[in-house]
Amino acid sequence: MSSAIIWFRKCLRLHDNPALCEIINDDQITSMLPIFILDPEIFGVQFEKFGNNRLRFLCENLDDLNSRIQSKSDNSLIIFWGSPQDAIQSLKSILGDHLKLLSSDYCSEPHGRKISELLSKDSSIQSHFHPATHTLLDLDKTLLQPGFKNPKSMKDIEKIFALMYPRDAEGFFKIPHPLAEPANLKNSPEGFSPKKVSSNFAGEVHSVNSLKNKFSELGFLKTTAENFYFRGGETEALARLERKVSSRQDFVNSFRKPKTTSTNLPENPMEPSTTGLSPYIATGSLSVKRLWMEVERANREGPHSGPPESLHGQLLFREMFYLLSLSVPNWDSDQDNTMCKKIKWGEKDETKLSAWKDGQTGFPLLDALMRQLDSTGWMHHLGRHAVSCFLTRGQLWQHWQEGRNVFEQRLLDSDWALNNANWLWLSGVAPFSMPYFRLYNPCPDGKSSLNVDAVDAGFIRHWVPELKNFPVKYIYEPHLAPLKVQEHAGCVIGKDYPKPIVDRKLAAKENLARFKASLN
Numbered sequence: 001m002s003s004a005i006i007w008f009r010k011c012l013r014l015h016d017n018p019a020l021c022e023i024i025n026d027d028q029i030t031s032m033l034p035i036f037i038l039d040p041e042i043f044g045v046q047f048e049k050f051g052n053n054r055l056r057f058l059c060e061n062l063d064d065l066n067s068r069i070q071s072k073s074d075n076s077l078i079i080f081w082g083s084p085q086d087a088i089q090s091l092k093s094i095l096g097d098h099l100k101l102l103s104s105d106y107c108s109e110p111h112g113r114k115i116s117e118l119l120s121k122d123s124s125i126q127s128h129f130h131p132a133t134h135t136l137l138d139l140d141k142t143l144l145q146p147g148f149k150n151p152k153s154m155k156d157i158e159k160i161f162a163l164m165y166p167r168d169a170e171g172f173f174k175i176p177h178p179l180a181e182p183a184n185l186k187n188s189p190e191g192f193s194p195k196k197v198s199s200n201f202a203g204e205v206h207s208v209n210s211l212k213n214k215f216s217e218l219g220f221l222k223t224t225a226e227n228f229y230f231r232g233g234e235t236e237a238l239a240r241l242e243r244k245v246s247s248r249q250d251f252v253n254s255f256r257k258p259k260t261t262s263t264n265l266p267e268n269p270m271e272p273s274t275t276g277l278s279p280y281i282a283t284g285s286l287s288v289k290r291l292w293m294e295v296e297r298a299n300r301e302g303p304h305s306g307p308p309e310s311l312h313g314q315l316l317f318r319e320m321f322y323l324l325s326l327s328v329p330n331w332d333s334d335q336d337n338t339m340c341k342k343i344k345w346g347e348k349d350e351t352k353l354s355a356w357k358d359g360q361t362g363f364p365l366l367d368a369l370m371r372q373l374d375s376t377g378w379m380h381h382l383g384r385h386a387v388s389c390f391l392t393r394g395q396l397w398q399h400w401q402e403g404r405n406v407f408e409q410r411l412l413d414s415d416w417a418l419n420n421a422n423w424l425w426l427s428g429v430a431p432f433s434m435p436y437f438r439l440y441n442p443c444p445d446g447k448s449s450l451n452v453d454a455v456d457a458g459f460i461r462h463w464v465p466e467l468k469n470f471p472v473k474y475i476y477e478p479h480l481a482p483l484k485v486q487e488h489a490g491c492v493i494g495k496d497y498p499k500p501i502v503d504r505k506l507a508a509k510e511n512l513a514r515f516k517a518s519l520n
Helices: 018-024 052-072 084-098 110-120 139-143 154-164 194-198 208-217 225-229 234-246 249-254 278-283 288-299 311-327 350-358 364-376 381-394 400-410 416-426 458-463 483-489 504-519
Strands: 003-007 031-038 078-081 099-105 126-130 204-206
Touching: 003 018, 003 084, 018 099, 018 126, 031 052, 031 084, 052 208, 052 234, 052 278, 052 400, 078 208, 084 099, 084 110, 084 194, 110 126, 139 154, 139 311, 154 311, 194 204, 204 208, 234 249, 234 278, 234 288, 249 288, 288 311, 311 416, 350 364, 350 381, 350 400, 364 381, 364 400, 364 458, 381 400, 381 416, 381 504, 400 416
Parallel strands: 003 031, 003 099, 031 078, 099 126
Antiparallel strands: 078 204
16 A cells, blocks of 8 residues: 655646646555645744735635545545645654655745755655646746746747747647546545644644634634635636636637726726636646636637737746746845846835825825725736836835735735736836836826726725715826815815825936936
């Protein structure tokens, strides 16, 4: 009898999971242990690195994964809270020579790579960390290609893709098809009990239910129903994929991301005008390969948009940033980072940062977006452009890492490689950034590239209810409304809603001069 550990790491799913399929297809392995590890290096010593919505979303992902495992086997997910090395060692001490394989997905983040290397050096157990599971490319293999250069544009990443996945006769990259979900899974080893693990592990061992109880006791998961717009889990991920992509060929083929609306659908301030699949890709409850193929299926049926604006273009950007996060040292820093210009940002200003984080800047669009983020864990990409530009090179002149940290904690789709890439991009410090002097107007109108709803302004009215009775004419810049209009709307600026914390035009002029001076 031989056993294997399947470590669900960045892929919280059963479909297109090479690590899982390796175990299922190996006839020499008769049993398996499905595990997830809450590593304090990633989550924080007291889970402080994850906001409430991220923890809720994670719990829902784990709950759904556990249910899907139980529906296909007499098995359940075991959750460790502690060191990954100690978790694996505790299982080895129980299973002994019967434990033959540790199978998991590749992790490209610095800490994750370190853990993989340490476990791979342990000769007492065979360890496989499957590449191209959370990405389309085998990242290490791609970086080793002769003549590889760090991509800085869509043209660059398309060349890299063409090298790794040559195009077919119709011009589509030959991406391998995703693996099917196994019909059945293997049971846990006979006589095994998670209780045995606890005595051999320095941390904590949980079931999904006991983990939820722990989070509740710590004060997490206390959110209202409106926060639950994005439900976690593979089941919901596949349903949303069908609802937003697979059944909407015209939407997929005409998709141009810059044309989507930053203020969500006019009829529903909670529903993105994009696919809303990024949280599921980030947690791995949806395979990026599965999404790619569904988009390709629609594209093969007729004329369609192309990169960089298309859905495939967005996924190519994702691959580009993953490659850079692996090839560029200090990806998350402005020190010794070849992709980051050295800008003399202002001293950390807690007053400005708090107003920005809490949605109290006096600029309704920015406040609505930040309140949406805090409440739901999500924000449209153009909204992210607006709030990050405002915080950094636009008006507040704060270091991009301050915003990065807030997004990392609050975003459901937070991802180390992508979050740092986007802040490098949007603060104007990276080679792939738009010109630093192109600023977003925090008080946009219907002609703005931020694509706001300037007809009904339902998004503002929903997230900034103080302004729900304001006329559209003034709702994006309410401090300009005559006092009588403010009083009639029941919201006096400076009393019921903040005045702008800065003069946006003056601040922008000063900051552009500072940015230019830093480049000299």
